[in-house]
Amino acid sequence: MRSYLELSNVSIEFTTKSSTFRALDKVNLHVSKGEFISLIGHSGCGKSTVLNIVAGLYQATEGGVILEGKEINAPGPDRAVVFQNHALLPWLTVYQNVELAVAQVFKGKRSPAEIRDWILHNLDLVHMTHALDKYPHEISGGMKQRVGIARGLAMEPKVLLMDEPFGALDALTRAHLQDEVMRIHASLNNTVIMITHDVDEAVLLSDKIVMMTVGPNARIGNILDVKLPRPRDRLAMANDTQYNHYRQEVLKFLYGGHNQQELAA
Amino acid sequence: MLQRARVMTSELLNRMSGVDMSALLRSWTLTVFGIIAFVLLWELGASRIDTALGKFPGPQQVWSQTQSLYDDHVREQERRQDFYERQDQRNAERLAANPDAEVQFRDYTGRPTFLDQVKTSLITVAFGFTLAMLVAIPLGIVCGLSNTMYSVVNPVVQVFKPVSPLAWLPLVTMVVSALYVTESPLVSKAFLTSAITVALCCLWPTVINTTVGVASVDKDLVNVSRVIQLPALQHVRKIVLPSAIPMIFTGMRLSLATGWMVLIAAEMLAQSPGLGKFIWDEFQNGSSDSLGRIMVAVLAIGLIGFLLDKLMLLLQRRMSWDKSTVLR
Ligand SMILES: Nc1ncnc2c1ncn2[C@@H]1O[C@H](COP(=O)(O)OP(=O)(O)OP(=O)(O)O)[C@@H](O)[C@H]1O
Ligand SMILES: [Mg+2]
Numbered sequence: 001m002r003s004y005l006e007l008s009n010v011s012i013e014f015t016t017k018s019s020t021f022r023a024l025d026k027v028n029l030h031v032s033k034g035e036f037i038s039l040i041g042h043s044g045c046g047k048s049t050v051l052n053i054v055a056g057l058y059q060a061t062e063g064g065v066i067l068e069g070k071e072i073n074a075p076g077p078d079r080a081v082v083f084q085n086h087a088l089l090p091w092l093t094v095y096q097n098v099e100l101a102v103a104q105v106f107k108g109k110r111s112p113a114e115i116r117d118w119i120l121h122n123l124d125l126v127h128m129t130h131a132l133d134k135y136p137h138e139i140s141g142g143m144k145q146r147v148g149i150a151r152g153l154a155m156e157p158k159v160l161l162m163d164e165p166f167g168a169l170d171a172l173t174r175a176h177l178q179d180e181v182m183r184i185h186a187s188l189n190n191t192v193i194m195i196t197h198d199v200d201e202a203v204l205l206s207d208k209i210v211m212m213t214v215g216p217n218a219r220i221g222n223i224l225d226v227k228l229p230r231p232r233d234r235l236a237m238a239n240d241t242q243y244n245h246y247r248q249e250v251l252k253f254l255y256g257g258h259n260q261q262e263l264a265a
Numbered sequence: 266m267l268q269r270a271r272v273m274t275s276e277l278l279n280r281m282s283g284v285d286m287s288a289l290l291r292s293w294t295l296t297v298f299g300i301i302a303f304v305l306l307w308e309l310g311a312s313r314i315d316t317a318l319g320k321f322p323g324p325q326q327v328w329s330q331t332q333s334l335y336d337d338h339v340r341e342q343e344r345r346q347d348f349y350e351r352q353d354q355r356n357a358e359r360l361a362a363n364p365d366a367e368v369q370f371r372d373y374t375g376r377p378t379f380l381d382q383v384k385t386s387l388i389t390v391a392f393g394f395t396l397a398m399l400v401a402i403p404l405g406i407v408c409g410l411s412n413t414m415y416s417v418v419n420p421v422v423q424v425f426k427p428v429s430p431l432a433w434l435p436l437v438t439m440v441v442s443a444l445y446v447t448e449s450p451l452v453s454k455a456f457l458t459s460a461i462t463v464a465l466c467c468l469w470p471t472v473i474n475t476t477v478g479v480a481s482v483d484k485d486l487v488n489v490s491r492v493i494q495l496p497a498l499q500h501v502r503k504i505v506l507p508s509a510i511p512m513i514f515t516g517m518r519l520s521l522a523t524g525w526m527v528l529i530a531a532e533m534l535a536q537s538p539g540l541g542k543f544i545w546d547e548f549q550n551g552s553s554d555s556l557g558r559i560m561v562a563v564l565a566i567g568l569i570g571f572l573l574d575k576l577m578l579l580l581q582r583r584m585s586w587d588k589s590t591v592l593r
Contacts, residue, residue: 055488055492056491057488057491057492075488075491075492075494076492076494077492077493077494079492080492081488081489081492083485083488083489085485087483087485087486087488087489089486089489089503089504089507090586090587091507091508091586091587100493100503101489101493104493104494104495104499105493105494155492155493
């Protein structure tokens with residue numbers, strides 16, 4: 001059976017002045033509809049590159065990505081991206097930022113009233129309706145990230161791609177937003193690929209954790225199925241033996257001998 | 266009621282002032298001090314320089330020349346008004362005597378005064394600058410968006426950027442007189458020549474700055490635009506222009522300053538009406554007042570240049586989305 005989203009033998013080479021740099025080497029990944037996938041790996045291994053290829057922002061040198069039976073070769077709103085640094089337009093208000101995307105994506109398909117309701121609905125999902133007319137520089141980092149997520153969700157993407165969405169936030173805000181993302185995922189059941197550096201975040205949120213080897217020639221080293229029942233509660237998880245087992249597995253991969261062996265091979 | 270309002274205002278003023286007021290006072294004091302020091306140095310220096318046309322004009326002489334230039338202007342305007350009144354009267358009388366009489370309307374052909382020349386210069390620079398911007402901003406946007414276009418245009422820009430207006434002038438003069446032939450010209454050839462020379466020289470700073478501004482739009486924002494598939498024009502309007510506005514204005518301010526400088530030189534050399542011609546005429550005139558009058562023109566040029574820059578700054582403030590940045 002074909003999977004919902006499929007990366008087959010994806011390799012990419014970046015050409016610099018003097019040489020070519022093979023960042024990814026034959027990455028294979030199958031994602032089912034509604035799955036929450038985390039990509040984890042050391043800095044510079046190529047996580048963002050994978051995400052950008054799925055988004056269509058980068059072109060794979062070899063191999064390809066297939067979403068619902070169609071090959072991907074350009075960016076599009078069916079693969080919304082939530083950027084690490086929110087990427088809100090500083091000259092637009094919270095509302096206008098979401099509107100820019102919604103108005104473009106649903107142009108001619110929905111009435112202005114429907115578009116307005118849909119923007120408000122998505123901002124409500126992330127609890128940002130209180131700051132509709134604020135500009136990005138007037139709200140906190142966590143709030144900006146929420147708006148970024150709302151903008152992504154509002155495009156009704158087939159796959160939501162998030163590049164370290166909580167990377168720039170403090171621990172408390174991050175925990176709060178993780179809970180919200182879990183809640184939204186539970187109610188909308190969208191397919192998500194999220195990059196993270198945080199082992200706890202990966203285990204808590206994901207159905208699958210995709211662990212990448214260090215670059216160059218980065219590959220997928222291991223895929224961990226996280227079979228924890230949902231909804232997951234972060235407090236209960238702290239003492240859960242299953243949870244800690246998964247945590248150990250990821251840590252072992254990241255800091256154990258695994259990566260080094262891969263390098264030597 | 267009134268009492269309360271007054272108390273509230275004064276309280277508000279007090280609260281707002283604090284540091285602000287004293288800082289403002291300080292900066293004003295320094296400004297005034299700077300001007301006084303300059304005038305003193307000028308006076309001291311001027312009295313020591315002897316030229317063929319007398320002493321170098323000092324502040325007092327310049328002030329009296331300013332007044333006399335203004336009086337000239339007022340007198341000239343009165344004369345002009347008289348002329349038209351007399352003409353109207355004459356025509357009315359003729360029509361009264363014979364309703365079928367042919368009446369003539371002639372333009373007053375007096376000598377342009379200093380203020381007339383200032384006006385001409387301002388109109389010329391405005392026209393040349395606008396012309397240049399109409400080309401420079403779109404060109405800069407295209408070059409910033411497309412590497413190919415940049416590679417095509419950049420060498421040309423780099424070569425023409427350092428060219429002095431005086432080098433262009435003969436070419437522009439010849440081209441204008443060859444191509445601009447109409448029965449009833451809307452504007453004079455001299456005007457067109459100066460304006461085009463100005464335009465050619467103030468094109469480049471805006472092209473370069475716009476290109477840089479457009480090319481350095483945050484990559485994330487460009488990616489947002491690609492993901493939501495904004496059409497090209499929308500992309501420019503909603504993403505590129507707002508982020509490039511500060512750089513575009515930097516370029517425009519440099520351009521306007523260059524244009525204003527170039528204009529004076531062009532008018533001098535081409536003998537086209539304006540401040541440059543005024544200076545040249547006074548220089549040729551060589552009376553004892555000439556140096557003083559030229560100095561008035563020098564100061565006027567400086568002051569107008571300064572005001573033009575302030576005007577652009579004001580415009581930038583109105584257009585920019587980021588009201589918090591300090592613009593200098
Ligand atoms: N556009 C590009 N041109 C050249 N090299 C690139 C480009 N994008 C990424 N790379 C290289 O590919 C490798 C992977 O980069 P990538 O940004 O995907 O890493 P990452 O895993 O997301 O790192 P981090 O966790 O620090 O964000 C790096 O060595 C990087 O230098
Ligand atoms: Mg990254």
